[in-house]
Amino acid sequence: MSASKELKVPAIKEGTVIDHIPSRVTFKVMRILALNEFEHVVSVVINLKSKTGNKKGIIKVGSRVLTPEEVDKIAILAPHATINIIENYEVTKKTKVELPEEFHNIVKCSNPKCITNSEQVSTLFHVVKKDPLQVICNHCERVMEQSDIKLI
Amino acid sequence: MGDPFKFSRRIACITTKHLNTYKFIIFLMETQNFKGKDVISIRDFSKKELLYILSVAEKIEKNPNSGLLKDKIVSLLFYEPSTRTRLSFDSSAKRLGGKTIGFARGEVTSMKKGETLWDTIKMVEQYSDVIVMRHNIEGAARLAAESASIPVINAGDGANQHPTQTMLDLYTIKKEKGKLDNLNVGFLGDLKYGRTVHSLAIALSHFNTKMFFISPKALKIPKHYLDELKQKNIEFIEEEDIFKVSKELDVLYVTRIQKERFPDAVEYEKYKNAYKLDKSLLDHSKKDLIIMHPLPRVGEINPELDETPNAVYFKQAGNGIPIRQALLSLVLGKIK
Numbered sequence: 001m002s003a004s005k006e007l008k009v010p011a012i013k014e015g016t017v018i019d020h021i022p023s024r025v026t027f028k029v030m031r032i033l034a035l036n037e038f039e040h041v042v043s044v045v046i047n048l049k050s051k052t053g054n055k056k057g058i059i060k061v062g063s064r065v066l067t068p069e070e071v072d073k074i075a076i077l078a079p080h081a082t083i084n085i086i087e088n089y090e091v092t093k094k095t096k097v098e099l100p101e102e103f104h105n106i107v108k109c110s111n112p113k114c115i116t117n118s119e120q121v122s123t124l125f126h127v128v129k130k131d132p133l134q135v136i137c138n139h140c141e142r143v144m145e146q147s148d149i150k151l152i
Numbered sequence: 153m154g155d156p157f158k159f160s161r162r163i164a165c166i167t168t169k170h171l172n173t174y175k176f177i178i179f180l181m182e183t184q185n186f187k188g189k190d191v192i193s194i195r196d197f198s199k200k201e202l203l204y205i206l207s208v209a210e211k212i213e214k215n216p217n218s219g220l221l222k223d224k225i226v227s228l229l230f231y232e233p234s235t236r237t238r239l240s241f242d243s244s245a246k247r248l249g250g251k252t253i254g255f256a257r258g259e260v261t262s263m264k265k266g267e268t269l270w271d272t273i274k275m276v277e278q279y280s281d282v283i284v285m286r287h288n289i290e291g292a293a294r295l296a297a298e299s300a301s302i303p304v305i306n307a308g309d310g311a312n313q314h315p316t317q318t319m320l321d322l323y324t325i326k327k328e329k330g331k332l333d334n335l336n337v338g339f340l341g342d343l344k345y346g347r348t349v350h351s352l353a354i355a356l357s358h359f360n361t362k363m364f365f366i367s368p369k370a371l372k373i374p375k376h377y378l379d380e381l382k383q384k385n386i387e388f389i390e391e392e393d394i395f396k397v398s399k400e401l402d403v404l405y406v407t408r409i410q411k412e413r414f415p416d417a418v419e420y421e422k423y424k425n426a427y428k429l430d431k432s433l434l435d436h437s438k439k440d441l442i443i444m445h446p447l448p449r450v451g452e453i454n455p456e457l458d459e460t461p462n463a464v465y466f467k468q469a470g471n472g473i474p475i476r477q478a479l480l481s482l483v484l485g486k487i488k
Binding site: 109111113114115116118119120121128134137138139140141142143 | 193195268269270288289290291292294295309310311312313374376
C-alpha cells in the first residue's frame, strides 16, 4: 500500500481488509457485516480509482475474521472483491471471493408468489451463470439477475 | 423426499470400473429406478427418463392392467381449480384398481385455520401412498416433496411447473407424428405467463426441434428461456404473425391468454383476442399439421377446427390417462 493510501485508510493490526468492492455497493457490504453495530475499528473508503479505471471501495475491519456465509454474501454483491487477513500489520492471507454453486438461505426470492415468501422455509438458489450473475430459485424456479437479488 | 436416484448413480460411478458395465448400469437406473421418485419439475428429468416414461405409457395404453394399484391410496390435494388434471389422476388411479382421497378446493382444508403446507403434508403422508398436489403458490410442490417421505407428483404450482402436462404433450406429439426429433414446433399465444409452453420448450430442447414462438410483443417468452435454448444450440424464431410461419410447422401448440396470470385487467383486455384460429389456417399450413392446446380454450380456436384431422387437443387431454397411470405405477414401484 502506498503512503498516500495509508493516510486515507489507516492500517489495522489484526483483522480483515476487503478490497476491490465496487464503490456503489460498499455500504451494502457494510450492512451485510452489520458494521454499524461493531465495536472494533472499522475504516471505509469509497471512490478510489482501481486499476481497471472503475471506482472501488475498501473496508478495513479490526479484530474480525469473516464467516464463510459472510464471504458468500460479499461474493454476490462484489464478485471481484479480495479478502485480506491481517496479522500484526501484515497481510498473511489474500483470497479472491468465489461464487459458490448454491446459496443456502442467503438470498430472498424476488417472486412474491414463491412458497419461500409465504412459509417459513430456508431458501436455496442454484447459480445458472456466474458473469453476469444469474440464479434460479430451487422452489419456484424464478430466474433472477444480479439486480433482482436481495439478501436475507 | 431426497433423490435416491442421484445417490445410486454416484455409487455406480465409484464401484463400476468397466465403461460398458457402467453405461449399462446407468441405463438400468435411468430406466428402472423410479420407485419413490418425486415428479416436481420437467427439469428434473433426463431425455432417457422422459422417453422411458413415454414407453411405459404406451405399454399401459395397449395393455391396461386393472389391478396394478390395488391396495394403494392416492391423495389428490387440489388447492386450485382443475378439471382435466384432477379428474384424469382420479380416473387413472381408479382404472388401475387404486383408491383416491382428497379435496378439490383449498378452502375446505385446515389451511384456512392457518396450517402450513409442511404440516398438512406430514399428516397426509400417513393416510396415503402417493400425493398428487395442485397449489396456487409457486414452489409449493417442491416444499411438499421436502416434507413428505412418500412420492409427490406436482399437478401444477401456480405459474411455475406442470410436469405431467408436459409429459402428456410429448406423448401426444410422439403418438401423432411418430417421432420427437426433426420437427418444427410452433407455440402460440401467451408465451410470457404460459407454464405449459415454458416446460414443453425445455422438454423439447432434448430433441432436435426448431421452435417458433408466436405471440404479441408484450407476451413474448421470457429471455432466460431463450438463453437456455441458445446454450443447447436449439434453433428458434420469434414472430407475431402466425401466417408468416404457419407453412413451416409440423406442430402448433396453442395457449389461452390467461386472465388469472395478468397483473391488471386492462392489460388482459388488450390481448385477450390476439389470436383466433379458424379453418383458414389450414390453407396456409402443411397438410399433416397437428394443432394442440392444453385446454381450456376461450376463443383462440374456433370449434369449426374440431372436426378436422389436424385438431388433436381432445385426444391430447385423453393422453393424460396413460401418462398419469405410468407415473403413478412407476413412483409406487409397480412397474420397473
